[in-house]
Amino acid sequence: MTDxxxxxxxxxxxxxxxxxxxxxRKAFGRLEVLKGIDLTVRRGEVLxxxxxxxxxxxxxxxxxxxxxxxxxxxxxxxxxxVGYRQSGNRLxxxxxxxxxxxxxxxxxxxxxxxxFPHLSVLDNVTSGPLWVRKxxxxxxxxxxxxxxxxxxxxxxxxxxxxxxxxxxQQRVAIARALAMDPKLxxxxxxxxxxxxxxxxxxxxxMRDLAVEGMTMIVVTHEMGFxxxxxxxxxxxDGGVVVEQGDPTRVLTDPQHERTRSFLAKVL
Amino acid sequence: MTxxxxxxxxxxxxxxxxxxxxxxxxxxPWRWVASxxxxxxxxxxxxxxxxxHVQRGGVRxxxxxxxxxxxxxxxxxxxxxxxxxxxxxxxxxxAGVLIGVLLAxxxxxxxxxxxxxxxxxxxxxxxxxxxxxxxxxYLGISYLYPQLGIGVPFLTYLGINPPLTxxxxxxxxxxxxxxxxxxxxxxxxxxEIVRAGIISVDEGQAxxxxxxxxxxxxxxxxxxxxxxxxxxxxxxxNETISMxxxxxxxxxxxxTDLFQATQNIANTTYQIVPLLLVASLWYLFFTxxxxxxxxxxxxxxxxxxxxxxxxxxxxxxxxxxxxxxxxPVPALADAPWVAPHD
Numbered sequence: 001m002t003d004x005x006x007x008x009x010x011x012x013x014x015x016x017x018x019x020x021x022x023x024x025r026k027a028f029g030r031l032e033v034l035k036g037i038d039l040t041v042r043r044g045e046v047l048x049x050x051x052x053x054x055x056x057x058x059x060x061x062x063x064x065x066x067x068x069x070x071x072x073x074x075x076x077x078x079x080x081x082v083g084y085r086q087s088g089n090r091l092x093x094x095x096x097x098x099x100x101x102x103x104x105x106x107x108x109x110x111x112x113x114x115x116f117p118h119l120s121v122l123d124n125v126t127s128g129p130l131w132v133r134k135x136x137x138x139x140x141x142x143x144x145x146x147x148x149x150x151x152x153x154x155x156x157x158x159x160x161x162x163x164x165x166x167x168x169q170q171r172v173a174i175a176r177a178l179a180m181d182p183k184l185x186x187x188x189x190x191x192x193x194x195x196x197x198x199x200x201x202x203x204x205x206m207r208d209l210a211v212e213g214m215t216m217i218v219v220t221h222e223m224g225f226x227x228x229x230x231x232x233x234x235x236x237d238g239g240v241v242v243e244q245g246d247p248t249r250v251l252t253d254p255q256h257e258r259t260r261s262f263l264a265k266v267l
Numbered sequence: 268m269t270x271x272x273x274x275x276x277x278x279x280x281x282x283x284x285x286x287x288x289x290x291x292x293x294x295x296p297w298r299w300v301a302s303x304x305x306x307x308x309x310x311x312x313x314x315x316x317x318x319x320h321v322q323r324g325g326v327r328x329x330x331x332x333x334x335x336x337x338x339x340x341x342x343x344x345x346x347x348x349x350x351x352x353x354x355x356x357x358x359x360x361x362a363g364v365l366i367g368v369l370l371a372x373x374x375x376x377x378x379x380x381x382x383x384x385x386x387x388x389x390x391x392x393x394x395x396x397x398x399x400x401x402x403x404x405y406l407g408i409s410y411l412y413p414q415l416g417i418g419v420p421f422l423t424y425l426g427i428n429p430p431l432t433x434x435x436x437x438x439x440x441x442x443x444x445x446x447x448x449x450x451x452x453x454x455x456x457x458x459e460i461v462r463a464g465i466i467s468v469d470e471g472q473a474x475x476x477x478x479x480x481x482x483x484x485x486x487x488x489x490x491x492x493x494x495x496x497x498x499x500x501x502x503x504x505n506e507t508i509s510m511x512x513x514x515x516x517x518x519x520x521x522x523t524d525l526f527q528a529t530q531n532i533a534n535t536t537y538q539i540v541p542l543l544l545v546a547s548l549w550y551l552f553f554t555x556x557x558x559x560x561x562x563x564x565x566x567x568x569x570x571x572x573x574x575x576x577x578x579x580x581x582x583x584x585x586x587x588x589x590x591x592x593x594x595p596v597p598a599l600a601d602a603p604w605v606a607p608h609d
Contacts, residue, residue, distance in 0.1 A: 065478055096482060104480025114475035118493045118568075128479040131489055173475075180479060 016079045018043050018184055018215045019064060025072035026059055033059045035239035036073065041184075041217060041232075046210045048226035048247065049219045051236035052262055057219045060236070061186050064217070065106040066099050077106065078183060104132050107177030111189040113169040115161040121148065121172050122157040128180045140179070147175040151205050167198030171205055178209075185209065187218040203229075223267060227251055235259045335541040339532060340548065348528025349549060355445055355514040355524065360507050362450035367457025372487065374462055385458065392455035398516055400452055404444035405520035409435035445517035445524075453510060460502045464495030496568040504561030508554045515546075525549055 019041035026034040033056045041047050049057040062068045063075060066083050075082045083099065084091040094102075115124050125144035129135040148154055151171040153164075161169055170190055177185060187206065191199045203225050210216060210229045220226060226233050227247045234244040235254070243250060243259045251267075254260045319330045339345060373385035392400070408415075415438060418429025468491050476486040518527035529542040536542075566579070578586065 067474060067477060100477075100480045100482050102480075103478055106478070108475075108478035110471060110475060110478075112471055114469075114471040116472065116475070116490055116494075127489070128481075131485055132480040176479070 107182035359449035363453025366454025370458030
């Protein structure tokens, strides 16, 4: 499958995994949501996270761009710790501005789209480059139009989000994330809030992204997508990774009882 | 159609030719009674305002003395008073909104000292009457602090006095005391309005902004506050209208606002009621303008929140003049018994 495509300039860097988690723990109050997650995502890999609700999939995803702070373990993106800087044997918590700069390199797509309703579609897509990167307006708009064309919404640039269907909104949200040229894309149940007939358009856009070599982590209930597009499927339950591997193997021949009973319910 | 004729009771369709039937709307007799009562009351009001006369000191004159009202409506002292009233309103509202945003952000801050300080401010300024606060700014300040100065705190204990000092009485004029009192009081109320607006914005918005790399400040300015405006604007309009009238309280600290200007005239001419009418007409005039202004601002911030913007008052007026009588619109436009429109 997609082996790490080595960049000739910096073979060491290219060999690093995009995301590496070691014994990551997270609790909300007394509720332990992540009980030691070990996971590696290679460059260009499409990793699908599946599992029952409450299993910690979304929380883990949100830890990767520091929307949630981890309580233990080690989590790094592109060879750098999330939320900390190591110097000698000390970990320094990152300042807000540093956290923001790192988040800007990771795209995230939410279940409920979270487009900015007071901005037009075009302004939604240019918001990141204009406000965070201080990119020139003309260039950002050209790029936004390109991206909207790519997700099939070139004719909706002047619409407002609430004039679009859920599927269209989600594709705008993907374009908005891509406008920051992210090195990693996180999808948090991107099709769960959509009418069934609108799911296909969103999955098509994600499939194209995967083909182009984008590193993606997708929390999903779309087993067809996981099997077809995913390089790896990870099954989580109760805050731990129960099983992971090749999608076809995990989905058709699961090794663990918990995976089997989950798949029996959703397939 | 079936060949077997069913029982007549099962046939729900209209008897006879539907296109010739007349639709009788529901009658509302009590609406007519209520309308008659209102009309009589309007007639009484017009009569007493315009036509009725009264004996005062052996002289028969119009009850409301509109001629006197007209005489003073544009008098120079009254116009000067209007300027003061409008100035105080604008200053107090602009400062109030700024203080309100600052306090709202402080109250939502994770820092306990910040949110606590904001809470105490709101507690104090909402908990004491504005009238008392105005007296404090006008009289209390120069009593408590006869000299005001700018310097480093606590240095006076070492015998070092601030380089810039000024007598409080020269600073605490009735206008400045009024502006400060109204602004600080308004800030406390505005902060609660702004806070309600900020809370009303979905958390997902701030999350989406964070995921794009926006800082907390940028998120607030570019994403949260513009959406909070939809919730903030209507009560702020109320506050502004309320403030226009609250400024009349500065008359108790010798302010020369609209109300005090009319009172000054009334005190020399003894035409008390006509001058109360002068003040009332001007307050009504400005609140009316504000109401229309508020409508357009609300409409602007409704973008993206509602699919179709509500019609402007002028559009509504045009529409209601266009059709004098609303036709009953049937739920099923193509129901067979509805006569075609002529």
